[in-house]
Amino acid sequence: MINSIGSMKTKGVFITGSDTEIGKTTISAGLGNLLFQKGIKIGVMKPFATGIKTYSKYFKSHDAKLLKEASNNKDNDDIINPYFYSVPTAPYLAKKLLKLNENINVGDILNKYKEIEKRHEFTIVEGIGGLMVPLSKNFFVADLASIINVPVILIMSNKIGSINHIIMTYRLSTAFKLKIKGIIINNNCKFSDFPFTLISNKLQVIVEELTGVKILATIPYLENPTFTKIANILEKCGIIEKLESE
Ligand SMILES: Nc1ncnc2c1ncn2[C@@H]1O[C@H](COP(=O)(O)OP(=O)(O)OP(=O)(O)O)[C@@H](O)[C@H]1O
Ligand SMILES: [Mg+2]
Numbered sequence: 001m002i003n004s005i006g007s008m009k010t011k012g013v014f015i016t017g018s019d020t021e022i023g024k025t026t027i028s029a030g031l032g033n034l035l036f037q038k039g040i041k042i043g044v045m046k047p048f049a050t051g052i053k054t055y056s057k058y059f060k061s062h063d064a065k066l067l068k069e070a071s072n073n074k075d076n077d078d079i080i081n082p083y084f085y086s087v088p089t090a091p092y093l094a095k096k097l098l099k100l101n102e103n104i105n106v107g108d109i110l111n112k113y114k115e116i117e118k119r120h121e122f123t124i125v126e127g128i129g130g131l132m133v134p135l136s137k138n139f140f141v142a143d144l145a146s147i148i149n150v151p152v153i154l155i156m157s158n159k160i161g162s163i164n165h166i167i168m169t170y171r172l173s174t175a176f177k178l179k180i181k182g183i184i185i186n187n188n189c190k191f192s193d194f195p196f197t198l199i200s201n202k203l204q205v206i207v208e209e210l211t212g213v214k215i216l217a218t219i220p221y222l223e224n225p226t227f228t229k230i231a232n233i234l235e236k237c238g239i240i241e242k243l244e245s246e
Contacts, residue, residue, distance in 0.1 A: 010243070012043070012123035013181055014145045017155035018165035020129040023186035024155050025063045027219065028126045030230025031239065032071030035122055037231060038240065042071035043120030047109050047144060048128045048135060050085045050094050060084035063126060070227035071124070079112050092134035104136050106147060113148050125150065131172050142176040151181035153216065156207070158187045158200045163207070170211045182216035182242060183207060190221045216242050 015028045032042050049061030059065040064081040067073070073080075083104065085094035095102065117123050127133070131142040145152055152173060156166045166183070173180050185204055191197060204215050217237035222229055 010151055010181070011117050011121075012125060012148075012150040013243070014125045014127060014148055014150050014152045014178075015155060016127040016131055016141060016145060016152055016169075018130055018157065018162070018169045021188075022130075022155050022157050023188045023219070023225075024126050025066055026188075026225050026227075027155055027184055027186060027230060027234075028124050029066045029070035029227035030234055032067060032073070032124050033227040034231035034234050034239070036070070036072045041119075041121045042073055043075070043116035043123035044068055044071050044073050044080055045113055045116055045123065045125040046081045046128075047113075047125065048083045048085075048091050048141075049081050050088050050091065050128070052088055053086050054084065066227070067124065067126060070231075073120075075116065079116060082109055082112055090129065090133045090135075092136055095136075104139060106139070106144075109144070110147060123150070131169060131176070142172060142178065145178050146176050151179040153181050154183045154213075156183055156185050157189065158185050158203050158218075159189045159191070160196070160199070162203060163210075166207055167210060170213060180213050182214040183211070184216050185218045187219060187221040214242065 015024050017024050032044060035042050044067040046061060046064045046067060049063055051061055054060045055062045055065060059077050061081055061084055064077055068080060085091055085098060087094040087097045125148055127141045133141045135144060154169055156162060191200055204218055208215055217234050217239050219233055
């Protein structure tokens with residue numbers, strides 16, 4: 001079963017979600033680590049990243065470092081993360097604030113993705129923020145996902161207001177004709193009081209009912225959500241089998 005992932009029709013996934021800080025990197029890294037543990041050669045990509053400053057000598061963004069480390073990937077930062085802006089906002093605004101005139105080279109991003117895809121059995125691409133983050137004036141994360149053309153996984157939080165965000169993101173994905181592989185509900189906020197527990201326990205059922213999209217996993221709130229812990233949870237949720245199924 002596991003070994004067949006290398007021969008799946010799907011060679012990768014695009015991880016997006018309803019917002020920034022929703023757990024895209026945490027879960028992408030967990031997924032990369034789980035698949036690596038199963039002996040699968042994992043490619044990773046974070047085409048656009050931003051931050052207050054570059055993370056280190058080797059990685060412009062912390063996300064790229066975590067994705068690479070969790071997946072035991074050997075690529076260098078330039079191919080994993082072609083675009084980095086040292087202002088933590090949407091790339092379109094970041095470029096304006098930094099007074100950069102550069103145009104985004106979509107062909108180059110796609111070539112880099114194809115190059116990564118060719119050398120790996122499965123590639124995990126993390127978007128930036130949510131689907132309508134502008135990368136340039138007429139080019140949004142949803143357009144990027146559409147061009148990379150692999151199924152998307154939608155990461156959703158579980159708090160008051162999440163249903164609205166989930167349905168909006170789902171509807172937008174369908175409007176952009178993205179193939180939705182499934183939804184992962186991430187309890188990235190801690191709620192232990194009634195009625196929040198009652199509401200949050202029902203989110204999965206409601207989301208499945210309203211979207212018809214499969215829930216691939218539900219991640220509990222973790223004080224220290226390391227990629228190995230997330231990998232473990234994803235495995236228990238049967239994510240590999242769910243990814244393999246059409
Ligand atoms: N299940 C969880 N339990 C507790 N904390 C979590 C959980 N999931 C994510 N977090 C925390 O939430 C924060 C944001 O997560 P993460 O960086 O994965 O979000 P993101 O969607 O990738 O953000 P960005 O849009 O900046 O790329 C991190 O500090 C992470 O440790
Ligand atoms: Mg991230």
